[in-house]
Amino acid sequence: MKQDKEKDYSERVQRAAQLLAEADGILITAGAGMGVDSGLPDYRNKEGFWRAYPAIQKMNLAFEEVADPKWFKQHPRLAWGFYGHRLNLVRRTTPHAGFVRLLAMSQRPKRGVFVLTSNLDGQFQTAGFDPQRIEECHGSLHFLQCTRPCSEQVWCADEIHMAISSETLQAIGPLPICPRCGALARPNILLFNDKSWVDERSKQQGECLWQWLEEMMLDKARLAIIEIGAGTALPVIRRRSEFYAKVHHANMIRINPHDHHVRKARHVSLPLTGMTALEAIWQAWYKLTQTV
Known part of the structure; x- marks a missing residue:
């Protein structure tokens, strides 16, 4: 056999x-x-997701709940903490x-x-x-867009370097903004329940x-x-x-x-x-x- x-x-x-x-x-x-x-990380597996992000486990949030554009409005530092961490991670990961x-x-x-x-x-x-x-x-984590969005413009995220709190997963310092209108920027990726993706x-x-x-x-x-x-x-x-x-x-x-x-x-x-x-x-x- x-x-x-x-x-x-x-x-x-x-x-x-x-x-x-x-x-x-x-x-x-x-x-x-x-x-x-x-x-x-395997984001589809809850255990793997929480193992990578213990701060999110404390909030009892699944990946699908975190990957929602509402967080950029309701809690932008947490949203950018999560996606800033992901961006930092993929930058230092070798295929x-x-x-x-x-x-x-x-x-x-x-x-x-x-x-x-x-x-x-x-x-x-x-x-x-x-x-x-x-x-x-x-979409791609390496590009940004306006959260409104004010236009169809997207731009490279190479200049974005996020500092993240290891305890709370909160972004530290100034958050990325749209160069066109000054509103908060976000990654140019398709999120769940997303009506604003460019x-x-x-x-x-x-x-x-x-x-x-x-x-x-x-x-x-x-x-x-x-x-x-x-x-x-x-x-x-x-x-x-x-x-x-x-x-x-x-x-x-x-x-x-x-x-x-x-x-x-x-x-x-x-x-x-x-x-x-x-x-x-x-x-x-x-x-x-x-x-x-």
Whole structure:
């Protein structure tokens, strides 16, 4: 039985490597699980979330409650304490080795790659992926917007350096403001119950992805989709992966230690973490491409 499972696993990895090696273009779709191997907290898990933010545990607040735009109005120092801490965290986090392997495999397709991610951390850009080939469908912590908002303007957060109280998670010192109207600024990310998110940047990224996919389809280029760490709690990435696979008749590789099941036999399911799966696929891919 164990040998059968190992053989099945090996065949799946080999199939995934072959799909990536033969593709004319690769669409990488990534959810929260992609960042966990880099050491970023699992915000969907209450225990993991509270372990990372004991001050929020004392208030008995779940992630969904904290990630609400109302906090920027009702308690701006707590809101910026939480998001300022997240921004500081992602800035000092190094993308895990799976990003390196994925970037290496992305150099082969003649149509290149495009990344679709719901993650806010900017790890794909940090790892070396082309920023012009990334759609961040929920925005990015590395950009700011007005809380009102007074315009569609967003701006880079590079100049923002937040000091945070370790006991209360309160932001210390001046809070970021909108350069246009002087109102409080906030991260340019989609929050829960959010009617104020400025989505212009994300829309422009999405248009670039649509154009890339359209050109692939018109030229009958072979598309491979590799989905990493996209769960079912908020299945935005999973649904888009499945939609593109259907419309473009593409094969999909789904990597997830828990929610790894696929609906079509032609797709590949790998019940592994992103870093583990990408290392195994790269090893098979490297051997395969060296003989071609």
